[in-house]
Amino acid sequence: MQDGDVSGGTALPLPPATFHILMSLAEEDRHGYAILQDVARRTRGAVKLGPGTLYRSIQRMLEQGLVEETRERPAPEDDDERRRYYRITPRGTAVARAEARRLASLVELARSSGLVPRKA
Amino acid sequence: MQDGDVSGGTALPLPPATFHILMSLAEEDRHGYAILQDVARRTRGAVKLGPGTLYRSIQRMLEQGLVEETRERPAPEDDDERRRYYRITPRGTAVARAEARRLASLVELARSSGLVPRKA
DNA sequence: GACACTATATCCATGACGGATATAGCCTGC
DNA sequence: GCAGGCTATATCCGTCATGGATATAGTGTC
Numbered sequence: 369m370q371d372g373d374v375s376g377g378t379a380l381p382l383p384p385a386t387f388h389i390l391m392s393l394a395e396e397d398r399h400g401y402a403i404l405q406d407v408a409r410r411t412r413g414a415v416k417l418g419p420g421t422l423y424r425s426i427q428r429m430l431e432q433g434l435v436e437e438t439r440e441r442p443a444p445e446d447d448d449e450r451r452r453y454y455r456i457t458p459r460g461t462a463v464a465r466a467e468a469r470r471l472a473s474l475v476e477l478a479r480s481s482g483l484v485p486r487k488a
Numbered sequence: 489m490q491d492g493d494v495s496g497g498t499a500l501p502l503p504p505a506t507f508h509i510l511m512s513l514a515e516e517d518r519h520g521y522a523i524l525q526d527v528a529r530r531t532r533g534a535v536k537l538g539p540g541t542l543y544r545s546i547q548r549m550l551e552q553g554l555v556e557e558t559r560e561r562p563a564p565e566d567d568d569e570r571r572r573y574y575r576i577t578p579r580g581t582a583v584a585r586a587e588a589r590r591l592a593s594l595v596e597l598a599r600s601s602g603l604v605p606r607k608a
Numbered sequence: 609g610a611c612a613c614t615a616t617a618t619c620c621a622t623g624a625c626g627g628a629t630a631t632a633g634c635c636t637g638c
Numbered sequence: 639g640c641a642g643g644c645t646a647t648a649t650c651c652g653t654c655a656t657g658g659a660t661a662t663a664g665t666g667t668c
Binding site: 383384385386416417418419420421424425428448450 | 654655656657658659663664
């Protein structure tokens with residue numbers, strides 16, 4: 369299902385886990401485990417990333433420059449030294465937007481196919 | 489990324505190829521190769537299914553009862569005996585609708601994440 | 609003391625994919 | 639005449655993303 373590239377080796381469609389991680393980080397910087405909880409919360413439990421999926425996705429995304437690790441950390445009393453915090457990059461934002469547009473046009477396609485009788 | 493089932497072993501998210509095939513068959517009964525061309529046409533070339541993906545997807549979908557092979561064929565002068573024609577089942581329609589709703593709510597999620605600046 | 613939660617990371621099996629390959633008849637251009 | 643492309647179906651292979659199990663380890667709860 370080869371769509372287009374978005375410059376730099378990241379092709380669409382984006383792996384679903386990658387898209388969810390980018391959406392979570394678009395809101396604010398987070399560490400891995402917090403992303404896990406945030407995705408579950410935002411999707412009302414519909415999407416629960418497994419730990420394997422999460423950490424391997426983050427590694428891939430670091431290599432592709434979609435996210436970067438931040439040195440900034442919260443005040444020590446709110447922190448946990450084990451955590452690793454991540455921030456979305458401009459490239460990550462661009463890729464996420466491209467994926468969102470792709471999904472939106474896919475929904476449009478479904479609508480014009482006579483599917484989608486009512487609003488979600 | 490385990491979402492819910494839609495009764496009978498077919499889980500969401502649907503494999504993208506499966507969703508495209510269902511959308512194509514929602515319009516009218518088609519044979520395999522015609523689905524291939526229709527998907528490419530409807531997505532304006534953005535999605536081109538490989539032959540392996542197409543025929544294995546159809547086999548899986550037959551097993552899951554999402555599509556069925558039809559005995560009805562066009563007039564012999566418009567036909568090709570090699571073709572195998574497929575029709576979407578009520579279950580296939582239900583599954584496709586569920587997937588379309590899932591995608592629509594994913595787009596909504598992206599919108600509320602501050603992504604998606606303009607319409608696709 | 610057992611269990612659950614936080615937090616990261618790796619391993620394994622499964623599943624979906626693209627592309628190559630196979631087979632084969634048809635048509636077009638050179 | 640024959641090379642190449644199109645129609646049409648089907649199988650094989652390597653790759654990639656996934657869920658879940660497992661590992662490690664500190665904290666808190668029952």
